[in-house]
Amino acid sequence: MKLFKNLLESVKPHFEEGGKLEKLYPVYDGFATFLFVPGHTTHSGAHVRDGIDLKRTMITVVLALVPALLFGMWNVGHFHYMALGEQVGFWDKFMFGAIKVLPMVVVSYAVGLGIEFAFCVIKKHQINEGYLVTGMLIPLIMPVDIPLWMVALSVVFAVVLGKEVFGGTGMNILNPALTARAFAFFAYPSYMSGDKVWINTSTEAGQSVVDGYSGATALGDLAVTGSTSFAPIDMFIGTIPGCIGETSVIAILIGAAILLFTGIGSWRIMLSALLGGVVMGLIFNWVSTLGGLSPEQQGFMGVPYWQHLIMGGFAFGIVFMATDPVSAAQTKRGKWIYGFLVGLFCIMIRVFNPAYPEGVMMAILFMNVMAPLIDHYVIEANVKKRKKRLQVNVKTA
C-alpha cells in the first residue's frame, strides 16, 4: 500500500500543471483514485456523507454480472465440443470458452476506456466510472464468433456516438451497451443473427462437425418452424445457444438478486417488465387459439407465455439493460410505465419481426428514447397538482 502511495507521489509532479504530462492529468487522476479513494473532506453542506460512491455502485453491478459471464464461458465450450461430438470435462469446456470470451472482454475494456480517457483529457474532465459496467455488458450480449475488430468498432460507435457526444456518463439517452450491439447488428447482420454465429465450430486437425448439427437458437427455431427442440429446463439452466451472457436464467437471477438486494437495480422496472412480458405472452397465447394463422405464426404465438421469459435475451435485458438508471425513466411512476412497455414490446417484436426473432434490444432502445417523454408527463402531473392547489386556495381565500 505504501509502495503504491510512494509510486503515485513520485510520478505526480509530471502530471501536475507545468509537468511534461500535464495534459494526461485526468488519466493519472483516474488511476490514483482507483487505487485510493481520495481523502477529500466535505467543504459545503452536510459534514458527513454516505459511504457509497459511483465506483462502489458500478463495481457492484459488475459483480452481479460475473455469474452470467462465468456460465457463458462454460456454455461456449460446452456447445463447441457438442458440435464436434467430443466428450470433455468441465474444465476443458470452461477453458475453451474463457479463451474465446476473455479477449472480447479485454478488447471491450481497452477500446472503451481508451476512448473515455481520450475524451477526459480533451475535455479536462475526471474519468467517470460508467464504462466499467458497459465494458462488461458488451461482450456478454455478443455472439461468441464475432471477430474482435467488430467488437472494437461497436465499442467505438457506442462510446463516441452513444455517450460522449451527449456529454459522457450520466448524460446519454441510449444504453451504450445496447447501442454497441445495435451497431454490430445493423452493420454486420450476418455475424449477429442466423444459425451460424452462436456456436464456435472452429476445428483443428482431426476434428469435424457432427452430422445433423444445428446452431440455431430457440427463438431462431421458433421463427422459422414454429417449434423448438429445447426443453424449458435447458433454457432455464442456460444450456442453449445464444449470446454469451444471456442464456442462463439461473446466473441472471443470481445477478438480479444482488442488484435487488443492494437496491442498485430498480425492482420497479424489473417487475413491471416481467409483467409486460407476461401480458403480451398471454395475449399471443389467446390469439393463437383463434385460427387463421400460418402454422409458424401459430406455433410461435402458441409458445406458453412463461417460456418467453426464459428464452433469448429477455431475462438478461430486463435485469441488466432496462434498469440502467441513466437511460431508463427516472421517476417512480415513470419506471412502472417504462418497464411494462419494455416487457410488452420485447415479446411483441420477438414474435412479429420476421427478420430477426429477438426483440429485447429494440424494445429497450425504443423505450430509452421514450423514457424522457414518460418522465415529462409524470412530472407535469406533479406540476399540475401544485397549480391546482393554488387555484383551490385562491377560490377559498
Added chain:
Amino acid sequence: MSDLIKIKRGADIKLVGQAEQLYANTEQPETFAIKPTDFPGIRTKLSVREGDEVKAGSPILFNKDREEVKFCSPVSGEIAEIVRGDKRKLLEIRILADKELRYQDFGAADPNTLDRDAVKEKLLASGCWPFIRQRPYNIVANPERTPRAIFISCFNTAPLAADTDFVVHGQEEEFQVGINVLSRLTDGKIHLGVDGSTNPSTVFTNCKGVQIHRFKGPHPAGNVGVQIHNIDPINKGEVVWTISPQEVIILGRLFQTGKFDAQINVAATGSEIQKPRYYKTLIGASVKNILADNVSGNKNRYISGNVLTGTQIKSDGYLGFYDRQITVIPEGDQDQFFGWIAPNLGKFSISRAMFGWLQPQKKYKLDTAMNGEERAYVVTGEYEKVFPFDIYPVQLIKSIMIKDIEAMENLGIYEVAEEDFALCEVVCTSKIPVQETVREGLDLMIKELGD
C-alpha cells in the same frame, strides 16, 4: 387530541455523542459574535465601529435594503473586532462582553393589548425580528408582509440534536407570551409540530392559541418545512413564517421584561466531545470555554449546528445565530486504499451495497470524508427515499443548475429550504453539492422576484 402525521421517507443517522440531559457549568465566554453569513439572501451593513460601546439590544447590523430590520448585540460590551474576508466581505463582528450585562430597555408590555404595528416595532427595534424567518426562501422575514400562518417545529430529528423538550423545560410562561406576540402578527393560525413518538413537553401541549400537530417518523420529520408541507403547503405568492421554540421564549422575555435577553440552552455533541452535555449560554457565544478540556482527538471538525446543516467553525469560533448545538467530529482526510471495494464497516450508508444493513442499530463515529468524488447524476430514486415532499428533488436541483426560474417555480421551490435537502446530499452517490445548489436557487428567486 391532535392529528398524527406519519412521515415515511427519511433516515436517522445514528451517531455517537448524544448529549446527556444535564447542564454543565462553564464560565461565560469573554467574546461573542454576530455573523452576517448566518443571514443568507440579505445584504447587511454595519452600524458600529471597532471600539464602540454597546448594550445588549443595541443594533450592530442592519439590512441594507430594509433598514428597519436590525441585528442587535446579545451582550453589552465593546466592539472588539470586525472580521472581513475576501472583497471585504463581512464575516464576524466580535464583541468583548462586560462581566455584568447592561440591557437596553425596550419596555415591558402585554402583547395582547398592542396592535400589530406596535408589536412589530418592538421586535424590530430590539433585534428579535431576525428570529422570524419566512418561507419561501428561508430568510429573515419581510416585515411588510403578513404571513398566512406561523409554523413552529417543537422537536428536532437531526443527528444528535438538542432535545427540545429538555431545553425549554420550565419556560412555559415565556413561551406562552412569545406565542401571544406571534399571534398578533398573523390573521392565520399558529401551528406547533410536536413529536408524535414521545410525550411532548407541557410547554407545548398546554400552550393556548395554537394548533398542535403530531409528527412521527425519521429525520427530516422535525424540519419545519416538512411539517408545513404536510399541514398546509405553501403556494406561489404566499408567505408563511417560521420560528423555533427557544426563540419564541426570547420574544416572550422581551415582552415580559423589556430586555433582549438572548439566553439559550445548547447541546455540545459528537464523538469527539468527551462529555456531551447541555450548556446555558447566549446567542453568538464563543465555543472556546465549552470545548476547553472537553475534546478528544486533535484533528477535528468543529460545527456550529448539526452535522447535516451546520457551519464549520474554528475551535474558538462562535455559535451561529440560529444554532443551538455544537458538534465535534473527526476530520476524514486520509486516502483509503481500494476504498471503493473495501468492506467499510464503519461507514454509514442507506445503500445495501455497503454493509451497514448487518448492524441496523449501530451508532456510527463518522468523519468528514466525502467517500468519493463528484460525478454526474447516474443513480435515480435515491433522493426520493429521504425526501418526504411531493416534489421531484433531482428535477428541481437540475432546474436550479440551469437557472430556469419557471421550472423551479413549477417544481416546488417555494416549499423547500436547504435543510430539507440535507439528507439528499448525504446519500448522494454522485456527491453533488445539493444544499449549496438549493441556496443558489433560492437566492436567484429573491433576486429576480423579490422577497
